[in-house]
Amino acid sequence: MNSNKGISISVKNLSKSYGNIQAINNLSFEIGKAELFGFIGPDGAGKTTLFRILTTLLLPDSGSASLCGFDIVKDYKKIRQIIGYMPGKFSLYQDLSVEENLKFFATIFGTTIEGNYDLIKDIYIQIEPFKTRPAGKLSGGMKQKLALCCAMIHKPEVLILDEPTTGVDAVSRKEFWEMLRKLKESGITIIVSTPYMDEASLCDRVALIQGGNIMKTDTPENIINQFDTALYEVKTNTMFQLMSDLKEWENTESAYLFGQYMHLTINNKDSNELESYLQSKMHKDIEIKQITPNIEDAFMRLMGK
Amino acid sequence: MRTILFILQKEFTQIFRNKSMLPIMFVMPIVQLLVLSFAATFEMKNIKMHIVDLDKTPQSRAMISKFKGSKFYTIVNYSDAYKIAENDLKTNKADIILQIPQYFERDLTKEDKASVQLTINAINGSAAGLINAYTFSIIKEYNRNVLMEIYGQKLEMPVQTNTSFWFNPQLDYKTYMVPGILVLLVTIIGLFLSAMNVVREKEIGTIEQINVTPIHKYQFITGKLLPFWIIAMFELAFGLLIAKIIFSLPVLGNVGVVFTVASIYILAILGLGLFISTITNTQQQAMFIAWFFMVIFILMSGLFTPIDSMPDWAQKLNIINPIAYFIKVMRMVLLKGAGFADVLYQITALTVYAFVSLTLAVIMYKKKS
Numbered sequence: 001m002n003s004n005k006g007i008s009i010s011v012k013n014l015s016k017s018y019g020n021i022q023a024i025n026n027l028s029f030e031i032g033k034a035e036l037f038g039f040i041g042p043d044g045a046g047k048t049t050l051f052r053i054l055t056t057l058l059l060p061d062s063g064s065a066s067l068c069g070f071d072i073v074k075d076y077k078k079i080r081q082i083i084g085y086m087p088g089k090f091s092l093y094q095d096l097s098v099e100e101n102l103k104f105f106a107t108i109f110g111t112t113i114e115g116n117y118d119l120i121k122d123i124y125i126q127i128e129p130f131k132t133r134p135a136g137k138l139s140g141g142m143k144q145k146l147a148l149c150c151a152m153i154h155k156p157e158v159l160i161l162d163e164p165t166t167g168v169d170a171v172s173r174k175e176f177w178e179m180l181r182k183l184k185e186s187g188i189t190i191i192v193s194t195p196y197m198d199e200a201s202l203c204d205r206v207a208l209i210q211g212g213n214i215m216k217t218d219t220p221e222n223i224i225n226q227f228d229t230a231l232y233e234v235k236t237n238t239m240f241q242l243m244s245d246l247k248e249w250e251n252t253e254s255a256y257l258f259g260q261y262m263h264l265t266i267n268n269k270d271s272n273e274l275e276s277y278l279q280s281k282m283h284k285d286i287e288i289k290q291i292t293p294n295i296e297d298a299f300m301r302l303m304g305k
Numbered sequence: 306m307r308t309i310l311f312i313l314q315k316e317f318t319q320i321f322r323n324k325s326m327l328p329i330m331f332v333m334p335i336v337q338l339l340v341l342s343f344a345a346t347f348e349m350k351n352i353k354m355h356i357v358d359l360d361k362t363p364q365s366r367a368m369i370s371k372f373k374g375s376k377f378y379t380i381v382n383y384s385d386a387y388k389i390a391e392n393d394l395k396t397n398k399a400d401i402i403l404q405i406p407q408y409f410e411r412d413l414t415k416e417d418k419a420s421v422q423l424t425i426n427a428i429n430g431s432a433a434g435l436i437n438a439y440t441f442s443i444i445k446e447y448n449r450n451v452l453m454e455i456y457g458q459k460l461e462m463p464v465q466t467n468t469s470f471w472f473n474p475q476l477d478y479k480t481y482m483v484p485g486i487l488v489l490l491v492t493i494i495g496l497f498l499s500a501m502n503v504v505r506e507k508e509i510g511t512i513e514q515i516n517v518t519p520i521h522k523y524q525f526i527t528g529k530l531l532p533f534w535i536i537a538m539f540e541l542a543f544g545l546l547i548a549k550i551i552f553s554l555p556v557l558g559n560v561g562v563v564f565t566v567a568s569i570y571i572l573a574i575l576g577l578g579l580f581i582s583t584i585t586n587t588q589q590q591a592m593f594i595a596w597f598f599m600v601i602f603i604l605m606s607g608l609f610t611p612i613d614s615m616p617d618w619a620q621k622l623n624i625i626n627p628i629a630y631f632i633k634v635m636r637m638v639l640l641k642g643a644g645f646a647d648v649l650y651q652i653t654a655l656t657v658y659a660f661v662s663l664t665l666a667v668i669m670y671k672k673k674s
Contacts, residue, residue, distance in 0.1 A: 055517050077519065085517040091510040095322050096315070107311040108518050150514070 008033040008158060008189040009054070014063035016049055023049040025212040026063070031191060031205075036184045038203035039193040040299065046212040047193040048088055051162045054191070055085045067158050081109075084151035088162040090143050094136025098127055098146055101135050102153060109154035119186070120149045123179050141172030148179065159183065161192040165199065177202045197296040208302055215302050220295050227293040227301060229253070232271060233261040236283035245281045249274075254304050263297060308520060312528025320532060330536065334490050334544040341486050342479045342552060349435045353381045355390045355399035362410035364451075368421070371447050372403070377439055394426055401425045401436050413451065472640045479552050484635035485608040487544045492602075492628055495537045495571050496595050499578030503529055503670075504591040507582075526667060530575045537571045538564070557642030563635065566648060569655045570631045576662030577627070583669035602628040627658050 009031040016023050024046040031037045039047045052058040054065060056076040064071065070078045092101045099113075102124075106113050117124070127145050130138065135146060144164055151159060161180075165173040177199065184190055184204075192203070200206045200220055207217040216223065236242045239262070246255040246262055251273065253265040266274065271288055278286050293301075320326055354372060358365050372378045381399050384390055393399040402424040412419035423440060427433035506512040515525065541564070548554040578595065585591040605612075605619060606628040612620055623629045630651040637643035645652070 057513065057516055080517055080519045083517065085514070087510060087513045089510040089513075091512075091514040093315070093319065093511055094509065095319055100315075100318065104311065104315050105514075105518070108308055108520055110307075 006033045007031070008035065009037075009065070009067050009191065011054075011065040012063055014050070014053065014065055015061050016053060016058065017061060022212050024053075027212075027214055028063075029207060029214065029217055031189060033189055034184055034187045035189055036180060036202075036204045037189075037191045038200055038206040039191065039209050040195075040197055040200045040206050041193075041209035042195060045209045047209060048162055049212075050209075051085075051160055051191070051193065055083060055160055056080060081154075082157045084154065084156035084159045086144075086147045086151045086159075086161045086164055088166065090135075090147060092135045092143075092147060092150060095134055097132050097134055098138070099131040101146065102149055105150040106153045111154050113153065116153055116155050119155055119183075120152050122182060123152075124149050126175075141168050141176070144168055144172070144176060145179075148176075152183070157189065159188050159190045161190065163193055163195065165194060165196065173199070197299045198294075200299070201295045208299055210303055223298045223302075224293055224295055227298050229265050229301075230271075230290055231293045231297055232264045232266070232274070233258070233287075233289050233291050234264050234274070234278075235261050235285075235287040236278060237285045238283065241281070242278070242283060245278070245283070249277055251277075254300065256300060258296070263300075265301070308524045309527050309531075312520070312524060313531060316528060316532045320536075330494075330540065331543070333493070334540055335547060337490055338483065338486055338544065338547055338551070342482050349377060349432060349439065352378050352436055352439065353398065353400045354378050355382045355384070355393045355402045356380060357384055357387050357390045357402060357404040359385065359407045360405050360409035364410035364413055365405045367450070368405065368444075368447050369403075371443050375439075375443060391424070394424060397426075399426070400432070401440065403440075414455075417455075480555060480640065481636075482608075483548045483552055483554050484639050485606070485632045487541060487548065488606075488628060488631045488635055489603065489608070490544050491537050491541050491567065491571060491631075492574055492599065494540050495533055495574035496578045496581075496599060497592070498533045498536070499530060499575045500581040500585075500591045500595045501588050502533070503579060503582035504585055504588050508587055522667065522670065526579065526670065530572075530579065533575055533578075534568075534571050537574075538567060541567050554639065556639055558638035559644060562638050562643070562645055562648065565645075566631065566634045566638075566652055566655065569652065569659055570627060573627045573655055573659035573662055576659055576664075576666050579666035580662055580669060583666060602626050605629065606632050608632055624654075625658075627655060630654050630658075 007030050011030070012028050014027045015025055027050065039050070041047055049058065053060050054067065054072060056072055056079050059073065064073075066072065067079050068082055070082070072079060093104070096104065102113055106116070123145050127138070127142050127149070130142065135143065138146060148161075148164070151161075165176055168176065173196075180190055180192065181202070194200075200223075203220065205217060205219050206223065208215040208223075218226075234242065234246070239257075239260075242262055243255070243257065246252055246264060251266045251268045253267050255262055255264045257263075264274075271290070275286060275288060356369055356372075358369065369380075373380060382390070382393055387402070387404055390399065390402040390404070394402055402422075404422040404424070406420070406422070409419045409421070421444070423437070425433045425436050425440075503512075506515065545554075545556075545560070545563070549556060577598065581594050581598075582591055585594060604610075605615070605623055605626055607623075608628075612623060612629065615623075634643075634648045634651045637648060
């Protein structure tokens with residue numbers, strides 16, 4: 001917690017529903033200043049709804065929220081001055097060039113590219129060679145970098161990024177997160193959502209959100225530490241058969257594919273029984289190893305509960 | 306104010322970058338004026354006539370020669386049986402059947418009266434009406450000749466009609482159509498471009514990004530509407546110029562009146578377009594609704610059929626038809642030389658229209674949902 005530096009975002013009992021669908025349900029949390037806070041959850045968990053409320057694009061049904069002390073309903077004009085928002089869908093003018101987009105967003109905030117160039121320099125320098133290219137013709141990663149520049153150009157105090165790395169290649173994703181860490185260093189509060197669990201470990205704190213509820217809010221380390229059972233990785237010669245055999249086994253608590261291995265938690269602490277079970281199922285080249293869980297295992301376990 | 310300028314700059318950059326946009330802006334007025342004005346004419350030049358002459362006498366031949374002599378008629382076939390003629394009408398080989406019965410000449414000379422039968426294909430009602438009128442005037446001419454033969458002297462009708470057509474002495478169809486077509490031109494540009502533009506921002510998602518900025522509602526709307534207002538005014542000037550050069554459109558009144566009314570009219574149309582864009586989510590929906598209004602307004606506007614011939618309710622409905630007002634103004638000013646005082650009613654109506662449609666659009670365009 002960065003509570004010593006003060007609270008940047010405060011949300012109390014926030015709810016919003018669309019007809020019968022409860023998009024977010026009674027959410028409460030606080031985010032400190034200059035914190036990099038991640039919302040992790042599957043599609044339809046309510047991340048975008050929450051972000052649209054925080055960016056004053058949507059009114060909540062009940063509850064309240066404030067950014068830097070400004071109420072999202074009463075002071076929405078002030079909030080629009082201090083936030084930078086990157087929607088999940090690429091929302092810049094595709095027929096305008098990189099430079100024109102950036103210039104446009106700078107001018108409507110009453111600033112110039114030069115005025116806040118320091119802030120975006122590291123990112124902009126990577127797309128500058130393509131500055132005359134229409135934004136619609138950029139690659140996915142470059143589009144996201146441009147969108148980040150446009151969201152940053154007015155020096156916001158809070159940056160809200162809705163799934164900025166969805167549809168972006170692995171290298172660009174890594175670069176993007178490095179940029180976010182740098183921005184955080186300069187004192188900007190960043191909230192980011194992502195469906196990729198591996199990105200969670202890059203945040204200061206993460207909230208696991210599912211079905212409109214926050215299941216857990218903590219630092220990535222604590223979330224991993226709370227993994228309260230032994231985790232095994234299992235591999236045999238026939239992975240497909242292994243998958244169904246493990247799911248059928250009476251001692252299996254959870255089993256899911258993770259890369260080339262199955263990750264498995266069991267009710268019974270002894271892993272020897274597992275080996276004999278697999279042998280009885282005619283598996284060969286059996287590898288069983290106890291491993292330290294990573295953040296994804298922690299989430300899988302939390303979501304299964 | 307500075308913000309509006311930036312939005313304007315952005316809009317114009319986008320409009321002129323759009324590859325299909327510029328040609329449309331310049332080609333559309335020319336094509337529309339040329340096609341509609343030359344092709345859409347009320348004159349029937351090639352009426353296909355089938356003649357069934359059962360009499361075969363000098364009198365019946367005299368009547369036939371009247372039609373032969375007319376440049377409007379082509380005699381496509383002669384036959385002795387109405388059945389054959391009827392078949393021609395059914396297969397679209399003939400537009401009209403003229404049947405001269407047996408004993409036509411005898412009846413005419415002995416009983417001083419005889420009849421012929423006309424059968425007209427009325428699939429196209431207005432064409433049928435025209436054919437009927439043309440044919441009647443030819444038979445009337447024939448009657449006069451017959452009377453002269455019988456009484457041996459030139460006969461004068463008791464009541465003489467002398468017609469002169471004011472404001473369009475030659476009854477030139479183009480003079481009548483072109484002012485109206487110019488209105489269509491401005492309307493298409495204004496209505497469609499404004500309706501599609503804002504929806505496009507919604508569709509692409511850019512409106513999300515705009516909405517989280519401190520741009521005010523009025524700034525955004527002004528920035529959206531002003532470019533199309535300028536383009537529409539330019540189109541009108543361009544269209545008028547073409548009409549003047551190619552069709553020698555008479556411009557009797559003050560062009561200033563036309564442009565003043567146009568400036569209000571375009572605001573009303575832009576307001577309508579913006580309103581459509583606020584209640585739709587995709588360009589397809591916006592297009593469909595814009596077409597709906599457009600077609601109804603055009604059909605009721607008096608461009609093709611006179612408003613005076615419409616039923617009472619339809620005439621009343623035209624109170625909400627901006628196209629009807631502007632077409633009326635255009636015709637009055639261009640053909641009749643009307644001034645501000647003469648079109649005050651239309652100006653007032655359009656001003657109210659512009660005010661209402663823009664207000665509605667602004668209310669509907671909510672920055673916060």
